[in-house]
Amino acid sequence: MSDFQNDLRNYVESSASPVSADEVMGSYTVSRRVPPSTRRGLVVAVATAAVVMAAVVGASYFINRAPDQVVPIGTTATTVSSNTTITNSTISTTTSTPSPTTSPAVDAVTVSALFDGEGPRNALVAGFVFWDVTGVRLCELLLESFPPQCGGAWLVIADPVNLDVALGDIATGSASDGISWTNTTAEIPAYFDGDRLIVGGPGAADPSEQDLALAEAFVDFAAGPNPDTAAQVPFADLVEIGLGPDALKVLSGDDLADPSAWVFDTEFFRAYTGPFSALTLVKEPFTVTIGTHPHCASPPVAPPSGFETYRRVSLQPETATSCLEWWTVDLFVSADGTIGAVTLDLYEP
Numbered sequence: 001m002s003d004f005q006n007d008l009r010n011y012v013e014s015s016a017s018p019v020s021a022d023e024v025m026g027s028y029t030v031s032r033r034v035p036p037s038t039r040r041g042l043v044v045a046v047a048t049a050a051v052v053m054a055a056v057v058g059a060s061y062f063i064n065r066a067p068d069q070v071v072p073i074g075t076t077a078t079t080v081s082s083n084t085t086i087t088n089s090t091i092s093t094t095t096s097t098p099s100p101t102t103s104p105a106v107d108a109v110t111v112s113a114l115f116d117g118e119g120p121r122n123a124l125v126a127g128f129v130f131w132d133v134t135g136v137r138l139c140e141l142l143l144e145s146f147p148p149q150c151g152g153a154w155l156v157i158a159d160p161v162n163l164d165v166a167l168g169d170i171a172t173g174s175a176s177d178g179i180s181w182t183n184t185t186a187e188i189p190a191y192f193d194g195d196r197l198i199v200g201g202p203g204a205a206d207p208s209e210q211d212l213a214l215a216e217a218f219v220d221f222a223a224g225p226n227p228d229t230a231a232q233v234p235f236a237d238l239v240e241i242g243l244g245p246d247a248l249k250v251l252s253g254d255d256l257a258d259p260s261a262w263v264f265d266t267e268f269f270r271a272y273t274g275p276f277s278a279l280t281l282v283k284e285p286f287t288v289t290i291g292t293h294p295h296c297a298s299p300p301v302a303p304p305s306g307f308e309t310y311r312r313v314s315l316q317p318e319t320a321t322s323c324l325e326w327w328t329v330d331l332f333v334s335a336d337g338t339i340g341a342v343t344l345d346l347y348e349p
Contacts, residue, residue, distance in 0.1 A: 108187040111140040112153035120194045122201075125155075126187045129163070131180040133308065134300035135292025136160035138188060138197055147179040156300055158196040158205035158291050163188070195294065207288045210337070211313050215288045218331060218339075219315070222279040230257035236338040240304060243269050243276060244345050247304040270348040278344040282329045285318040296323040296347040307332040307341050323347040 108126040127138040130150045140152035157163065172180045190197040191204075198205045207215070214234065221229040235256055240247035243264060255261040259279055266274045292300045293314055303312060310332035320326045324347065332341040 110153070111138055111155055114155070114192050115153065120192055120202075122189070122191050124187055124189050125192070125197065126185050127154075128184075129157075129182045129186055129188075130154075131160075131178075133178045133302040136163070137299070138186075142181060147177055148181055150299070154299070155192070156196045156292050156294055157188075157190075158193075158198045158289075158293075159200050162199040162204065196289075205290055207290050207313065211290060211311075212288060214331065214333065214337075214339070215286075215313060215315055218329075219282055219284060219286065222282045225257055225259040225262075225279055227254070227257045234338045236334065236340045239339060240307075240341040241278065242304055242341070242343045244343065245302045245304060247306075247341060247343070270346040272346055276344060278329045278342055281327050281344060282315055286315045287318045289314045289316065293328070295328075295345065296326040298347070301345060303330075303332060304341050304343060310334055310340060324349060 108124045111125060111127050114123060114125065125138060127140050128142040128150075130137050130139045130142070130148075132150075136157040137150055137154045138157055139150035139154045141150075143149040143151040170180055171183055188197070188199060190199045191202045192198075193202070193205075196205070217232045217234075221233050223229075237252060239251045239256060240249070241251060241262060242248045243266065248264060249261075251261055259277070262277045262279045264274060264276045266276060268274070269276055291312055293312075293316075295301050302308075303310065311334075313331040313333055315329045315331075317325060317327060326347045328345050330343045330345070331339050332343075334340050
C-alpha cells in the first residue's frame with residue numbers, strides 16, 4: 001500500500017466518519033482506473049463527504065437530546081398585576097433564564113379558550129384591553145379602524161378599578177367617542193366566573209348586603225306597587241326610567257308608586273312589541289350583578305347619559321335557558337345610596 005493510501009486510511013479513521021475506511025479505500029481502488037487528475041478530485045470528494053456526514057450525525061444527536069439536557073436560552077413575559085388605577089404606561093417586560101429545576105410558568109390563554117365548558121376558574125388571559133362608554137372589556141382581537149373596535153371573543157372586566165397598568169401604551173380616540181385601547185396585548189391574571197373576568201379574584205365583584213337589600217326592596221315594590229312599598233325603596237327625588245340606554249321619562253313623588261307611570265307604550269323595542277314595564281318584567285328568581293354586564297350574548301349596553309359614574313345594580317333572571325328568555329332591570333345608584341335611574345332591557349333576537 002502506498003504512502004498516500006496509508007495517509008487516506010488514517011485520515012478517514014480519525015474523522016469519526018460513519019463511512020468505514022475500507023469503504024473509502026474501495027472507492028480509491030476503483031478511482032485508480034481513471035486519469036490521475038480525476039482521481040485526485042474523487043479522493044478529495046470522498047473525504048469531504050465523510051467529514052460532512054460526521055457533522056450531520058453530531059447535529060442530529062444535539063437536536064434529539066432530552067429537554068432537560070438543553071440549556072435554556074431565556075424567556076420573555078409581559079404581566080399585569082392588580083390594585084392600581086389605570087394610567088398611561090409602558091408594558092413591563094422581564095427577561096430571565098430559568099433553572100432547569102424551576103417549575104414552568106403558567107401560559108396565558110386566549111379569551112376564547114375560556115369558553116371550553118370547564119366553568120369558572122383562575123386564569124392568565126391575554127388580549128387587548130378596550131374601554132368605551134359601556135365599560136371595559138378584554139378582547140381577543142383589535143379590529144383595524146379608527147377608532148379600533150373590539151373583535152373576536154371578548155369578556156367584560158367586572159372590576160376595572162383593580163386593573164394594573166403594565167398594559168402598554170394606551171391610545172385614545174376622539175373626546176366624543178370615549179374609546180381607549182391598548183396597542184399591544186396584555187396578560188391579565190383574573191378569575192373567570194363563567195360570564196365575566198374579575199381581576200380582584202373570586203368575590204371582588206359580588207354585590208354587597210346593601211345591594212341585595214336594595215334589589216329585594218325593588219322586587220317587592222314591583223310585585224305590589226303602592227305608596228308603602230315604594231317608600232321602602234331608596235328612590236331619589238327625581239328618577240329617570242327608560243329602555244336600553246335611553247332614559248325616556250322622569251318620575252317623582254306619587255308617580256313613583258303608580259304602576260301605570262312605569263309603562264312605555266312604545267310599539268317596538270328590541271324586536272318585541274309593547275307595552276313595556278320594568279315592574280311587570282322583574283320577578284323571582286333573579287340574580288344580582290354589579291357593574292357592567294354582557295347584554296346576554298351581545299356586548300354591554302351603555303348606561304343612560306349622565307349616569308356613567310353611578311353604581312350599576314342589575315337584576316336578571318336566574319333560570320333563563322336562552323337569550324330569548326333573558327331580561328335585565330338595571331338600577332343606577334348614586335354615591336348617597338339613592339336610585340337615580342331605572343332601565344329595562346331585552347335581548348334582540
